[in-house]
Amino acid sequence: MESTARIVQLASMIASHTEAINDYLNDRGFRTPSFSLDALDSPGIPSDAVNIQAARASVISACSELKDLLTGPRNLLKFQWTDYVSVKAILRFKLDQSFDVDSSTTFKKMSEFSGLDERTVRRIVRHGIINHRFFRENEPGVITHSALTAILAQDPAARNSLVVELDEFWPAGVHMADAMEQWPNSEECNETGFTVANHTTKSMYDFFADHPDRGGRFARYFSKPEPVAAADEILDNYDWAKKRKMVDVGGSHGAVAIGIARRFQDIQCIVQDLPGPVAEGESRLPGDLKDRVTFMAHDFFKPQPVEADVYFFRSIFHNWPDKYCIKILQNLVPILKTGARIIIHERVLPGLERLDTADAMRAINLDVGMQQLLNAQQRELHEWPELFRRADHRFHYVGAYHPEGAIRWIIEAEWQDEEMGGTA
Incomplete structure (x- = not known):
């Protein structure tokens, strides 16, 4: 007996999961999805409804696959060049x-x-x-x-996001192959699809410094508040109680440091960033935390001036090619004491076993996006120990942990003087 055709399997999955979602919404008096003017911005399924969220993800994935199968390979090759x-x-x-x-x-x-x-x-x-x-x-x-x-x-924030994606990100993507041809295997931030698209010799951030209107739009794109779960990942899943001093390198307005200081009363937090974000962070800092959270203007491409137990980097390394990430780590070395920890809080590219998930698609899309803008990258899990090793063999890779449901991984290394021995 022949196995059931894939298109039938997908249709059955879509029907059963959609029925479960519809029943869930009806039972709770929620509105069903539509595109009418009074429609909900999202389907309204709570994050704790794990099974229904999984069913929704399965339906979206199955619909995409079914559409592609019924379109066929030859028609899928046709580029929708007027799309946006x-x-x-x-x-x-x-x-x-x-x-x-x-x-x-x-x-x-x-x-x-x-x-x-x-x-x-x-x-x-x-x-x-x-x-x-x-x-x-x-x-x-x-x-x-x-x-x-x-x-x-x-919604000005939603509108600004779409403008940035179409006016800044999309042209950079169109020209990424041109940049790859012009500067093969480049690790320079000013040899990218973005620089080609904008007819400049400057990196994206330097270009935006010269064009404050566009730079302001770009900054607002990343000022959107994250879900509470994403903000709490690092608080709930690392042993901050045993630490006495941490430096949040590139910590912007200090959201992570403020969260840590609120929850753990014995830790001192220093937030480092460029002068603009530091001044803004200081102006926002709650008065009751001023004795335990301080701000410092610092460029992480210069030697680190603060000795601490932990140096924390959140979504920093994915903005830079390997050669610059190595420099960032090496600039810590002169101040590091034995046992100091480096924590990198970043997305990790999925392995083959997870490539068919929606999260994998987002991570891979972001990886290519970082290349077209900055020649930067997301990294696979096995690349992190090697990055530490290339920076200095005294960085000993501790491991990586992915909290359930979290966006980012917690990647950790410990500084050990040579005489302590051990293996990376």
């Missing part, structure tokens, strides 16, 4: 902000608002409707908001 053209135009000319969320408009009114001719508005808006569910046209020529454009019109 309408979205960029809608954002650039603020068509999503041209009328109130609870009202309607016409192509003519959008034309008058934007300065674009009516025919151009019509073709751009209809492209957005059919490809991205931007706007709705239930009557000929009468445009209302969809759930997506309603979010853009009312």
Whole structure:
């Protein structure tokens, strides 16, 4: 007897899991997903509903695979080269902000608002409707908001994120292969798809320093608050109670250090970053923590001036190629005391056994994204011990731990003087 065809397996999985999700939402009086104006921003499934969250992830994955199978390899090779053209135009000319969320408009009114001719508005808006569910046209020529454009019109952070992704990240990706050809195997931050796209010889961060409007948009993109679980990962899963002094290197406004100081009363925390974030962090610091959390302007490409028990790096190393990460570690060496710990809090690229998960796709996409912007990278688990070894053989790799449900891994090394012996 022949095995069940994959497309039937997928269809059955989609049907059964979708029914379970629908029953869950109905039983609790939750609204079912839609794209109507009053739709929920997300399906509204609580994070603690583990089975339903897993069912949702399975449905999304299965739908994608089923769509690809029924599209077929030859048609999958066709590149949708107009895909996000309408979205960029809608954002650039603020068509999503041209009328109130609870009202309607016409192509003519959008034309008058934007300065674009009516025919151009019509073709751009209809492209957005059919490809991205931007706007709705239930009557000929009468445009209302969809759930997506309603979010853009009312949520500046969501709108800014999409602008940054399309105006900064996308052009860099288009030119990444050009940069790879021009500078083969480069580890320089100014030899990237971003530098080609922007006709510059500067790295992305140096370029943004010269273009404060774009730099400000980029900074706001990363100022979004993280879920509480992500903020608590490092607090709940490391033994801070035994430490007396930690340095949060590149710690921005000090969110991690403040969390540690609040929970562990005997630890001193120093937050290091460039002068701007340090000044902002100091201005926000709660008064009751000023005796245990301090801020210091410091460039981690210069020697570390503070002796501590722990040096903490959160999402720092993925911004830099190996040669620069090695320099960051080597700049710690002169001040390190025996037993000092280095903690790196980062995503880790998945192994082959997890490549079919949504988390794996996000990590791999981010890895390529770091290359197109900075020639930087996410790293696989086996690459971390080697990075420490290349920096100095006295860094002894302790191991890595991935808290359940966490975004990042906790990667740790210990500094040992040569006379102590041991193996990395």
